[in-house]
Amino acid sequence: MSFVLAIVGRPNVGKSTLFNRLVGRRLALVDDQPGVTRDLREGDARLGDLRFTVMDTAGLEDATDDSLPGRMRRLTERAVGMADACLFLVDARVGITPTDEVFADILRRSGTPVILGANKAEGRAGEAGALEAWNLGLGEPLSLSAEHGEGLAELAVTLAPMIEAAEDRIEEAETDIDIDADAPAAARTKPLQIAVVGRPNAGKSTLINKIVGEERLLTGPEAGITRDSIAVQVNWGGTDMRIFDTAGMRKKARVQEKLEKLSVSDGLRAVKFAEIVVVLLDAEIPFEQQDLRIADLAEREGRAVVVAVNKWDVEEHKQEKLRDLKESFERLLPQLRGAPLVTISAKTGRGLDRLQAAILRAHEVWNRRVPTATLNRWLAEMVEAHPPPAPAGRRIKLRYMTQAKTRPPGFVVMCSMPDKIPESYSRYLVNGLRDDFDMPGTPIRLHMRGQGDANPYRNRKKSTPSRLSKHVRKGATKKG
Template sequence: MSLRLVIVGRPNVGKSTLFNRLAGRKLAIVHDQPGVTRDRREGHGRFGNLDLALVDTAGFETAKAGMEADMRNQTLEAVAQADICLFIIDARSGLTPLDETFATLLRKSGSKVIIAANKAEGIREWPGVLEGYALGFGEPVAVSAEHNEGMGELFDAIMERAGPEHQDNDTDEPKGEAPLRIAVVGRPNAGKSTLINALVGESRLITGPEAGVTRDSISVDWMWDGRSVRLADTAGMRKKAKVEAGLEKLSVNDSLHAIRFAEVVVVVVDALIAFDKQDLQIADLAEREGRAVVVVVTKWDLIKEKQKKLAALKTSLMYALPQMRGIPMVALSSMSGKGLDMLMPAILQVYKDWNALVKTRDLNDWLQHRVDKHPPPAVQGRRIKPRYLTQTKTRPPTFVLICSRAKHLPESYKRFIVNGLRDDFDLKATPIRLVVKQGKNPYMDGKKPKRNR
């Protein structure tokens, strides 16, 4: 059953661009001039494992007569028929009074609403992303429809709100039982397909000694210890300069798509040549996409001094990608099966950490203790005061730190906070996002706390 996703928002925020992106083809005209879309435009798209009935609407206006009023009524009619409304705001310019007016109407409609802050390419701290919290629909999703950024996070947000009748309708699984989505990625001939065959216990995928046997992403459904799992085997990802036009370029794009829609990414490296620059770039990409990551070192049966080699590989990864400190590394042989039993427990652990939620009270007790012991350095003679810390989302754990002089907080102190969260709340195996925001403690109501006399 298709999920009816209605895309709404004020004029010129990128609704039609996102509509085309989700539809997978150019169905709606896109132009910088506001008001290009007037009637509702409908189309179908495949988003991960969801079938979408997409509706693009006219830019919302407050007019009560004329064409603008007719467009407004068309939009409200579409909202009434929606399974989920995707409310688009402009990440760069921030909220406008028109956004707030439309948000009020959406709340009255009772529809499920996702805030998507569009035009957020490059960074995730644009004004609209942070201001989007104020609309009352939960965590805004930062996306760039034009540059295809943030689509994995958008998919997760839709999946969280979709009813079981819409999920995984291409499988024979019981409704509501969503499989754990795992993408297996790496350079060509690293042993990805051989690893999946070893896991599922059959020659499900074609393998061979030559690089490039796998050309597109293949999904393999599997049950592990009663848990439904969907493994995505991907084409090998070479250095950009070596990627040829045509089929190979499409294969690499398919692999990137698999990463963005996975929950856990297994980065496969060859024990004999790990870690080269391409291995590190693939691992870094998975982390930047916010996926939970496990590194698998294959062909381990060919290594003689195993303990020494494993220690060297962990040191190499830590040195090259310090943001991946704590990511599990599993050494195994797909041919002999040795070490294979360690992989799924490692995957489930990173998945658990990726979904972890820390209570706000615990975070602020921790913050006060940490700041008391190691306050931020003074900048231009003025002390920066961290005031409040809260977790705003999971998958991956994302925290907002409210402090004075937020723009001046050094990167080194941000790393100090992130590393502390990782160590003290046992979040060692997941990416962590920290957003620093200017402001006061929201529970102080503008009043200074009374000092004990």
Template sequence: MTFTVAIVGRPNVGKSTLFNRLVGKKLALVDDTPGVTRDRRPGDAKLVDLRFRIIDTAGLEVAAPDTLEGRMRAQTELAIEEADLSLFVVDAKMGLTPVDQMLAEMLRKKGKPVVLVANKAEARGSDGGFYDAFTLGLGEPCPISAEHGQGMIDLRDAIVAAIGEEKAFPEPEDEAETDVVLAPTDGEDEEEELPYDDSKPLRVAIVGRPNAGKSTLINRFLGEDRLLTGPEAGITRDSISVEWDWRGRTIKMFDTAGMRRKAKVVEKLEKLSVADTLRAIRFAETVVIVFDATIPFEKQDLQIVDLVLREGRAAVLAFNKWDLVEEPQQVLADLREKNERLLPQARGIRAVPISGQTGYGLEKLMQNIIDTDRVWNKRISTARLNRWLEGVQVQHPPPAVSGRRLKLKYMTQVKARPPAFMISCTRPDAVPEHYLRYLTNGLRLDFDMPGVPIRIHLRATENPFEHKKKKR
């Protein structure tokens, strides 16, 4: 990206709608309720021939520093400091307010380029608000409609004029010559168990109930107050992604909104937040479910774990607020017992006591995330699987159904992420569920795959003489 742009303005003037228009995706939540956006959200923007990094921010309001609105304002000011240019959005339909005047004064004091954007200019009666914007002393306003995409060419020209053509269109760097790596041909053996690639970026989603300490945990990883936190439950609404390095590996971590019981989610805005969290879970590779160690294993906690496993993600449990636990050894033993008893579908799932407030256990948590992702990517050769299948059938043969013994003939791994296996057998519809659980637990134990979802698919054996029966 060539430069960074921050979208600022008072609440409900259309900042997130403009952000979504520029990034070309509906990343930010949009609703008629003022103050939907709270954290600053980055994105890669495209405007005609311009390419730049853009930051969506919370609506600026006058509030005390220790209030939620005051902390939101601090996040927005950090975005302005980080950006090379600010898009100051005003509502042309409603007109100027004293808050707009105050924000204009603040932006002037920053001394950075500002483009004044008069949004909702397509509305009837917006001319008065457009001409009032001249009084802010930030130059000629650029009339647009973020919702309908009108005025984007004028906005592009205004950004180029404010930032300068040299910064808007830098000279492309000479690309270094790279060696061409040929993909394996069809004739090569693909059964080989490939080594785990610990250099590729890892996507991690942090989920849990409201006020479990998810944003505080990510801030502790980053070493800065990147995400909005506080004693209020449900502060986070958007799923915000942040990147950082851990032992030389890029980690892309997603902070998500707290997930309450479905029956309690009635407001439209909370439904949008939960849907955004579900998208983050599907996009991630490893999901950390944050429990409150003082009240762990609530029904909602178990439902979140089950949801993550059904989505096929690698899961790690983090018992947060460990600094508030009075008898850690006794509580830890109780948590391990409940873990085995209440989560039988994820036998061996890794669980780590941590404290996002003090930083206790975070190194161990990251190591468990990497180890779980390694298992989630694991591939086992067909030869080893078939030797194992033969052994488990000798130890515990498949049951007889209607007087006929079931036969499991052949097994192979069809995919990883999560590990999925195909077993060729007679009468797959008659294989009982308890025998599939026996095979799943055997795979976990014998191939060291704890805590990740394992899929086993059954397929009927092809009969080479089937066509002869049809002829008769």
């Protein structure tokens, strides 16, 4: 377990900018509008030779009720308790505010070591604010510029002894544990990448909190609380998973604000990098146009899809509703025919065991490989049962088939006249692959290729020998 540094401070002091600087890439959304970050985001930080975990937090606000700012504050205070140290950022250009003083007092009483950073201190405009930060009673402030990367060497010098002391504590704890030296080392596997997507207020953050078993993500009745994609590591039923909570996706015409556009694009990026996409629907209004677009996007990106219908605990007519859901699913999303549809309650946790089983099953199908010999026997049977068309009286011959890739399964058929094969016949083969090789719901890619597609000289005319080359060959013959 690595050293954890939580970056805390008022809204818009540059916490997310510094977080992105430390992890070396743009993971957190950054905007001039205050309060962009609302959840806890973790990343692997690198600062010189130091390696540690850095945590971006919501801006601390002077609210203690159940309002959105109050819930954000409680989540940040929880991060302070989880961290090994806190980097308390103030805005050197604004100076010390009464809110900074309130939170400095809270951090002093938390018992967590605190590093004071005066951000935006580049140039003369920040000098006065950096000096004023001494009044907070948290020791010498580090003059930083998250945007320009200034002051990071001084931050590394401050962090080094803290990280070293934390590593010593971990080593001491490990020596107290009786470890069997002859026991085989556990196999290290990459965590399963899962993106949870859906319309605003479908219950995505509530679902992930229930899976993790703690309040890691901000939830509430307000739509659109989550603004960027947050990754949460969890071992769910013995399987390591990395679950991405994404911002609710509305119709494109309704997305006007710059920040919401950034949030949606962040969610789309999470879909592209996921292995499994859980499309979360609201049981009261399932399969609206935006739900269909989101599911279709996941299929076009080649991701395995699991459809989860949330808020099932408040549904009164469950049997009739489930029958209507299945009928709508088959009719509206034929490209995902056979994909798992699971009813759940993110609030109570009911149905999460079925959701986990559906995710693992979808991942196994997404990675499935069929032997070439088996494929070609199958292809011969499919052609015999339903031969391809014969355009202009010339029958198309399907000669050979192989699986070119997995994740998702991709197949290549070598044939004559590939451009003459209608889409309906390709669908016939794809549906046959789904049924006969037990690949329900997963995207399947089928490519038709001609025998000479791989030959770059196929359509090149044979060149006529020039007089000079004839003369050279004639002279060579005489010499011989």
